[in-house]
Amino acid sequence: MIRVLVVDDQELVRAGLRGILRQRYGFDIVGECPDGSGVVAAVRDLVPDIVLMDVRMPRVDGVAATAALRADATSPPVLVLTTFDDDEILAAALRAGASGFLLKGVPAEDLHRAVRAVAEGGAWLDPAVTGRVLTTYRAAPPPLATDPRLDVLTAREREVLARIGQGRTNAEIAAEFVLGAGTVKTHVNHLFAKLHLRDRAAAVVLAFDSGLVSPRGGAPPS
Structure with missing residues (x-):
């Protein structure tokens, strides 16, 4: 209970x-x-x-x-x-x-x-x-530098984190990158473990606070 x-x-x-x-x-x-x-x-x-x-x-x-x-x-x-x-x-x-x-x-x-x-x-x-x-x-001033914690992520994991920060679901991320749902879930699990994130809400916060997602809502180039 x-x-x-x-x-x-x-x-x-x-x-x-x-x-x-x-x-x-x-x-x-x-x-x-x-x-x-x-x-x-x-x-x-x-x-x-x-x-x-x-x-x-x-x-x-x-x-x-x-x-x-x-x-x-x-x-x-x-x-x-x-x-x-x-x-x-x-x-x-x-x-x-x-x-x-x-x-x-x-x-x-x-x-x-x-x-x-x-x-x-x-x-x-x-x-x-x-x-x-x-x-x-997105209306907040951008951070001065990218969070060094993101250095532990692969290029694909950064892309996935950026899409989470934009409010995308796993299914939407899979469709954008032409990946299987299981592959996206694996990327999400890996980046959560590497960054010690509790959940998707914490990932949204980190994506914005780290500069991975810009104040206008876009993600930086891979």
Whole structure:
């Protein structure tokens, strides 16, 4: 059973999430926090498998709480809940270490799949928001130099990472380079291992922060 900690300043939202996740899908809601100030202590005491985190909260917001959690490598993954006006905060939450984001008000089945995917070590980038977050990254000033960590990648792995940064799926990458789906998956697994990336959300962050994807959204020549 997946253990969930819910963090949101609105009691009605917490009650709704609790009802959907516990009653409909059988998740174990181990605790709730009304803002980010008590999240680190709650995680230590309750040992959840995932933290479902709001971003706009009083006292300590979701970005600061996510960064505080991710400072400990043993902490559970964070799935951020958001609304359409949170583009810059979402980008900051991903940089802070969130494993994905989800729109409030999505169908219950999407919430179920997102929580399960992130709790099991994956990522969830809501397609309705991904493009807006990437636009926020593209509007930022480019880094001064390419991250030296990318030196461990092969030319093809760099190309694959750049496409991940542009929001492409494995299937789209395979079609562009005329590769099999299994080959692309192998490249993704290798570059994740070499760069010590948690998930696809972390790969998007690195692709932009390292300069592999330019602020205008393009990838540098191979």
